[in-house]
Every structure is written in C-alpha cells, then in structure tokens.
Amino acid sequence: MSTTNPTTAGDSLQKSSLHAPPPTVTPFTIAAVAVVALTAAVSYYALIWLFAYIYPNGASGLFTALFVALWLAALIPLIPAVQAMGRSQKANALLRSHDVVGARHHAALGREAALTSMGYSAAILVLATLVAFVSTKDGAIASTFLRPAFIAQAFSDVLAAFWVNVRVALGAEVLVLVLGLGIAIMRMLPGRAGRPLRVLAILYTDIFRAIPGIIVLYLVGFGLSLAEVPFFKDLPPIWLAIFALTLTYSAYVAEVYRAGLDSIHRSQWAAARSLGLSYPQALRTVIIPQAVRRVIPPLLNDFIGLQKDTALIGVMGVIDAFTQSRLIGSAVFNLSPVTVVAIIFVVVTIPQSRFVDRMLEKDQARQRSGSS
C-alpha cells in the first residue's frame, strides 16, 4: 500500500481519483534532451579520437563524410525526444480545455517517446564511451589489444592451436554426458542396496565441484605420469586434459541431470511401473528422455563453461590456443594475439546458445501442436 501521509499510513486503503489529470511529461522531455546532448558530446570526442587513430595522416573527403554520418546517427534519438515535446505541449493544451482523456492519451504517448529516446541514447552513450576509452591517448589501449597487424599475423597459428581446444572440449563433452548421467543415476538407486553407491555419488559430486578445475588439470597432468600410474602414464597429454576436465565437469553435469530426473513427477513413475515396466525400463524410456529434454539449457551452460576451461590446459604442458597466443604475444610485446583467442571463443560460443534455443522452441512447438 502506498501512502504519502505518515500520520494516516495503514489506516485505510488510499484510492486516487480515476479522472485525475495526467502527471506532466515535461521532466521526461527535458531529461531526454539532456541525455541526447550528452551522447552527442561524448560521441563527438569518441569519433575524433577514433579517426585520429585510424587515419593518423589527416582527413580526406570520405573521412569527413563518414565522420558526419556516424555522428548524426548518434543523434537519431533526438527524433523521439522532439516528438515527446510535441506530445507534451498537446497534452497541456488539452488539459486547459478540460479534455482529461485526450490529455492522458497524449501524455502517455509523450512519456513513451521520451523513454524510447533515453533508452536508445543510453545505449549509444555506452558504446561511444567504450570507443572513446579504447581510442584515447592516440589509441594506446587499442594498439595494445587490437593491433590489426599482430592480429593478422597471429591468427592462423592461434586458430591451428585452437583445434586442440576443440578436440579436448568435444572429447570431454562426450565423456561427461555419459559419466554425468551414470553418477546421477547412481545417486537415485533405490533401496538399502543402493545406499553405498548413493553415498559414493554424493561424495564424488561434492569433492569435484569443490576442487578448482585448474588444480585437477595440474594434478592429473603431472601426478599420473609422475606416479607412473599404469595406462595413464602413457596417455598423450591431450587425453589427460580430456580426463581431467571430464572429472570436474561430470560432477556439475551429474547435478544438472539429477535436477532433471527429480523434476519428473512421481506420477510418471507410477504410470510406467503400473504398465509392468521394470525400474530400469521406466528410467530409460520414460524418465530419462523427459529429464534430458528439460536439462538441455543448463547442460549447454556447463558445456560452454567446459569449452572455456580448455584454455586452462596449458598448465599441464599442452599447447592450446591460449598458450600459443601468449607465446606469440610475448614475442611481439603485445596482447593482440591473445585478443584473437578471446574472439575465437566468442565466435564459437554464441552460435551454440542460439542453436539450442531454437531446438528447444521447436521441441515445445512440436509437443504443443501434436504433429509427429
């Protein structure tokens, strides 16, 4: 309950009149114009610095045209701001002629336009600030992180090394899908006989979620060969990396699976068992398929995490994309090669998220529409 008067607070429900005049739009329009003005100023300097960095040798005709075009683009939110001012005046005029309904209508549209203007301006402002920051001091930041020459030079080597990351990620993901499900099922084994295995599964997930992945990589990478563990000591390092990441991520993915399995209503168990299906049969045909469908998004989140953690395998002596980029970067005293890795990760990750979203939508649409 919102009350303004503290002495009557809580005494009764306050009702405001339904034909009250609309609140004035003027502050909104002033704010919108102010934000546009600020955006204009910041973008102006951002563009000046940016162009000075890109074209250190001065302006050409094309340069000026592009500059003006970009700056004007940053001012586009002025259009809704001006519309808001118009609406605001119209609303005030209608109010003077006692047309509350009309005034409300125009005030609402004015407010909407002013907010739209501010929303777009704010976004442009953030971008312009970023550009200004990157290109300030004659592009000191940009040339440290984004020097085109170094990026081009490092690109092919880093991309080649990224193949190692891809293989490690794919290998670990396949194993994690299996091992994670195994642990999740272990954790829901029924009865007294299942208890020891349930406890084991809990211990596993607790322990491996607690240990930082980089430490597991380090211990597996050096420990297993140092201790001359049979089989493992002869594995190539890339397989040890897969093994270490599988250990860590199976714990997370087991929890994801478990949440999915738990989320299937008891009545589905009852229906499956009542038809004569055994526990494993019900689990396999009725419970797991539904659970897996539900956990695809969190599963993918964990996979994205796993893919990113492949950048840690350098600690066990594998030359992955990140290690490679650091080698190149330290040779040229510049971080642009490392930026390349960052960009590659972004490019690889984003489509995956989109793909799974689409898949989920389709799946839901299919179940809704009922066509097989």
Next chain:
Amino acid sequence: MHFLQIRDLHKSYGSLEILKGVTLDVARHEVVCLIGASGSGKSTLLRCINALEPIDSGTILVNGDQVTGLGVDLNALRRNVGIVFQSYNLFPHMSVLKNITLAPTMVGGVSKEAAEQRALELLEKIGLRNKAGSFPDALSGGQQQRVAIVRAMAMDPQVLLLDEITAALDPELVGDVLEMIRELAVDGLTMLLATHEMGFAREVASQVCFLHQGKILERGTPQQVFENPQEERTQQFLSRVIQAGRL
C-alpha cells in the same frame, strides 16, 4: 473363488494409518464401485492393489495367487492388473501410438507391428485413430483419459483399476469416458473403480462399497447402498452428494 481377494489390508504413511483393515472380494466379470469422501483412502487402496505402494499387513490374492509379501514379481502382477489414474499420466514425450504400444512391445513380448495394429484398432473403436501420431498435450482431457484407458487395455489386464478417472474432466467430456467404461463392463471386464459419479456407479456396479476413514463401512448392491443405506455415515455422505447435485 473370487478373482481378486483383499484380506485385512493395512497401510500407513508414516504414523498416519490410511487403510485400517480393508477386506474386499471382486469376482470375475464384476464391477465394484468404491465411493467415499475425499481422503477416505480410495486412491491408496487402488495403488496398493497395483503394488505402487507397499502395504503394512494383510494379503492380496489375484486369481488365487498371493501377490503380497517378499519376492513377488511385481512387474508380472502389474501386467495382469491395470490401473488408470485421475490425472491420465500419459507420457508427454511420446505420441499417442507410442504411449499405447510401449508396454506391449517392451514387456508384453508383442512385435511392434502387431502392437501398433492392435493399438490402432483400439483407437478406432473410440474414434481417436486420427490422433495416433499426436502428442498428449494436443488432446483434450477427455481424449487423453480415453487414450490412458486404451493404454492400460493394450496389456490385456485381467482386472482394471480406475481411480476417479472423470474427476479432472470438464463436465461435457465425462460422457465419452464413462461410455467407454460401460462398454468394457458389457464386454465382461473385471473392474474396481473409485468414483464420484453416483449415477454411473448405480448403473454399472454389481457391488458398491462405501469407504470411510480407511474402512469399508457398508457394502451391497447399488439398490441397497443408494436407496436403503444402513449406516449413518453412508446416509450423511449420500445426502451431501445429493445436495451437490451429483445423484
């Protein structure tokens, strides 16, 4: 000999005793209706018969074989005793056809082709053959419940348990489902059903049992129970049902 014999069945959830010694016989081809207030233990009784809930004491015999105690093949029991739930419980990730053929192919030893043919015949009978490829979400409640009945019938159970199968349905969808049960009764299927549809119970039941606080308080033919109830509790229950316009 009665086909289904329940002797002194006790069942508790924690310290709360739900069934306090239920004894009930169902003969072959008989339709027995369980009536009683919500919470009286009807669902629990049916779930115990299907071994979906463990019981504390008592015995259940199906066709002369004791199916309680340790070491009973519960999957085999359930292949002979079908159950249909109030909330249908179809498998949402499977088509109607797959819902019906899953158990016959997986545990019934029927070939996929034979199971599908049988399923389509059963669907044909209830006018849902064109929904064979649909997913449960695309069906109305009444259609889903009829598919659930077909799914249970596809295992050729010797007795069918029905737990308030029309309670979740909109009134205009109840008729089709009851019609299906009526036909099963005419075909001679042995059934034990919990229901709030008193008119229907009166029509199809050979025996009506009034369950009250975990005990069968009164039983008899529909005429005896509905028209001349002996127990005060039964009278109270029936008068409440009449007030609600359900009789």
